[in-house]
Amino acid sequence: MIPRSRLKAIQQKARKVLAEHGFLNSLPVRPKQLATKLGIKLMPFDPPQVDISGCLMIAGNSFGIGYSTAIKNDGFENFTVAHELGHYFIDDHPSALLAEGSHYSRSGFISKDRFEREADTFAAELLMPWTLIAPVIKSAIPGFQTIKQMANSCESSLVASAIRYCEVTDECIAVVVSHNGTVEFMTASQSFKQLPGIDWLRRRDAVPAEVPTCRLGSNEDWVQSCAIALEGSLLNQWFPGASHQEVEEDVVGLGSYRRTLTVLVTEPAPEEDEDESERSDDYIDRWQEGRFRPRR
Numbered sequence: 001m002i003p004r005s006r007l008k009a010i011q012q013k014a015r016k017v018l019a020e021h022g023f024l025n026s027l028p029v030r031p032k033q034l035a036t037k038l039g040i041k042l043m044p045f046d047p048p049q050v051d052i053s054g055c056l057m058i059a060g061n062s063f064g065i066g067y068s069t070a071i072k073n074d075g076f077e078n079f080t081v082a083h084e085l086g087h088y089f090i091d092d093h094p095s096a097l098l099a100e101g102s103h104y105s106r107s108g109f110i111s112k113d114r115f116e117r118e119a120d121t122f123a124a125e126l127l128m129p130w131t132l133i134a135p136v137i138k139s140a141i142p143g144f145q146t147i148k149q150m151a152n153s154c155e156s157s158l159v160a161s162a163i164r165y166c167e168v169t170d171e172c173i174a175v176v177v178s179h180n181g182t183v184e185f186m187t188a189s190q191s192f193k194q195l196p197g198i199d200w201l202r203r204r205d206a207v208p209a210e211v212p213t214c215r216l217g218s219n220e221d222w223v224q225s226c227a228i229a230l231e232g233s234l235l236n237q238w239f240p241g242a243s244h245q246e247v248e249e250d251v252v253g254l255g256s257y258r259r260t261l262t263v264l265v266t267e268p269a270p271e272e273d274e275d276e277s278e279r280s281d282d283y284i285d286r287w288q289e290g291r292f293r294p295r296r
C-alpha cells in the first residue's frame with residue numbers, strides 16, 4: 001500500500017510539470033507533445049508480451065519512450081506515454097528502474113508493483129487534471145456518459161477515465177473491470193465505499209451469475225464490437241451483504257482490450273438522523289476542532 005502522502009506528492013509533481021510546460025490551459029493534455037518537448041524520443045513497438053504497455057529507456061543522456069501498438073486506441077497510447085513520463089519524473093524511479101538501461105511497464109492499474117502504481121497515479125493526474133475535468137464532470141449525467149465524456153475530452157482510455165472519475169466524484173459509483181466473467185479489479189467513489197455490506201470484489205472473483213455484466217461479458221463478439229448496454233440490477237446481487245436497492249448497471253465492451261467495463265450507479269446510504277440538540281453540540285465541537293464540513 002502506497003501512503004496517501006506519497007500519492008499526493010506524485011499528483012502535485014504532475015501538476016507542476018503541467019504548469020511548467022504550459023499544459024494547464026485546455027484539454028486534451030498531449031503527453032506525446034510533452035515528451036517531444038523534453039527531447040525524449042518516442043517509439044511505437046509490438047510488445048514481446050501482450051500485457052506490456054510501454055517502456056522507458058536510457059542510452060547515455062538520452063531518454064526514449066516506447067508504447068505498445070497492440071491495443072489500437074489513442075487513449076491507451078496517451079496513458080502509456082504519460083505513465084512512462086511518470087517514471088521519468090518521479091524522484092527515485094529512474095535510478096531504481098533504469099540500472100540496466102530499460103524498464104518495461106504494465107500500466108493501467110493492473111499491477112501491484114509500487115513503481116507501476118505510482119506511475120499510473122502520475123499519468124492519471126497528468127492526463128486528467130482536476131481543474132480541467134471538473135466542468136466536464138459537472139455537466140455530464142452520472143455513470144458511463146461522464147466517463148465517455150472524460151475519455152473524449154482528455155483523449156484518455158475509458159478504464160483510466162473510470163478510475164479517475166471514482167477518485168473525484170461525489171456520486172455513489174463503482175467500476176468493475178472483468179474478463180469473461182472474472183473480475184480484474186474494482187474501484188469505487190467514497191460515497192459507494194460507505195454503503196453498508198459492500199464486500200469488495202477482488203482479482204479472480206467471479207462476476208455474479210445473475211447480473212447483466214456476466215451475460216454480456218462472456219459474449220466475446222459483443223465485447224470486441226465495443227458495444228454498450230444500459231442495464232439494471234440490484235445491489236445485493238453484486239454484494240450479498242448489501243441492501244436490496246436498485247443499481248443502474250452500464251456495461252461496455254472494451255474491444256481489442258477484450259475486457260468489460262461495468263459502471264454501477266446507485267443511491268448513497270442515508271445520513272443517520274441525529275437529535276436536534278445533539279446536532280448543534282456536534283456542530284460546535286466540529287467547528288472548534290477544525291473538522292467542520294458543511295452538510296450537503
Ligand SMILES: [Zn+2]
Pocket residue numbers: 083087104105106107115116119
Ligand atoms: Zn511502468
